[in-house]
Amino acid sequence: MCSCEHCTRLSGAPAMAWVGFRRDALKWTGPAGEPAYFSTWPTLHRGSCRRCRTQLTSVADGSDMIMVTIFSLDRAAEVAPVGHSYREEAAPWLAVTLAPDPQDRS
Template sequence: MTELISVPALWQGRCLCGDHTYEAYGIPDDPHLCSCQHCTRLSGAPAMAWVGFPRSAMKWTGREGEPTYFSTWPTLHRGSCQRCRTQLTSVADNSDMIMVTIFSLARGAELIPVGHSYRDEAMPWMTITLAPEPQRRT
């Protein structure tokens, strides 16, 4: 039987320098790692960790508002802080979801990835333990 965990109703996050802060409400969707070429180059790491929230559940609360977006693919846009360069978001055209980097969340370490996109492109020395099933709210 899968163990149920408590999920906070409010998630808060920010960039490194604090110019961009946000609040996301509700149950996080699809916490996962990604080892695509875009994520590895943007992060300088073997994977980026992402989690989604409905766009309607996301509120930018910092003095700078939303981050600056740039396209990494014709239909995919990444948001980052122009001061500290923290990668914060990934948004696909026509999607109701916004992905945020898990570790921009104050409690991001509580989220366990349930998937690994582009796993076949991951470094061969990278060993990952994924959650057995999607996390559920108690």
């Protein structure tokens, strides 16, 4: 999840929920195909659906990862956020319960 000013203004929501994939492992299906990209920050690019313009992705220059909005995925309810960036900047009424980090083996 992210509550930075950039994500909240672009989404019109108190936070954006993301899941990361290796760029070479993600395949786009459906009639719209791969998103159309536009720059939203000097080194950050957002991808939107070519048909409806819904924001779908975020990609940083030089990164081999692509962040995809969780609720744009099929079976989105199976994906739970494990972190909340800029939580201190989130709306004070926003309550978020994070899932356990699957990489935390303690």
